[in-house]
Amino acid sequence: MAPTERPWPWRMIVRGGFQDAWSTAPQTEKNEVFAAWIAVQKGWVDHGCRLVSTLDDELNMAGQPRGRQWNFYSLWEIPDPGVVYDLLNPFRTELEGEIRLDRYFSIETVVGKPILSLERALSDPSVADKA
Numbered sequence: 001m002a003p004t005e006r007p008w009p010w011r012m013i014v015r016g017g018f019q020d021a022w023s024t025a026p027q028t029e030k031n032e033v034f035a036a037w038i039a040v041q042k043g044w045v046d047h048g049c050r051l052v053s054t055l056d057d058e059l060n061m062a063g064q065p066r067g068r069q070w071n072f073y074s075l076w077e078i079p080d081p082g083v084v085y086d087l088l089n090p091f092r093t094e095l096e097g098e099i100r101l102d103r104y105f106s107i108e109t110v111v112g113k114p115i116l117s118l119e120r121a122l123s124d125p126s127v128a129d130k131a
Helices: 020-024 027-046 081-092 116-123 125-130
Strands: 010-018 050-056 072-078 105-112
Touching: 010 081, 027 050, 027 081, 072 081, 081 105
Parallel strands: none
Antiparallel strands: 010 072, 010 105, 050 072
16 A cells, blocks of 8 residues: 555535625526535535535524534545645635535535445444454
């Protein structure tokens, strides 16, 4: 195994919160923003990332977050932590004719590695006996 190869994927949690611009936008504008948001995340896939799961915190909250900063979350496998800047850049870059997404969403990431011993123990009970 080469020194840069790892037996596990890097993981990234994305935490997102709605900004005033999202909350007050008419539905037609929200539809355009949502399409732009999806397009950016399709670009993440082009960077070698894989969406694992998503979570929308709408059961416990309506409107913008106050006590907590975040409304929605996603978990990704990413090829390397160095790719995160490129993944977030479309949220903070203003390009003519494109929607600047940080006007509508706050985004924060947490990057790390999986806890393989826990994942193995929970997916295969016989592993827990050996841990």
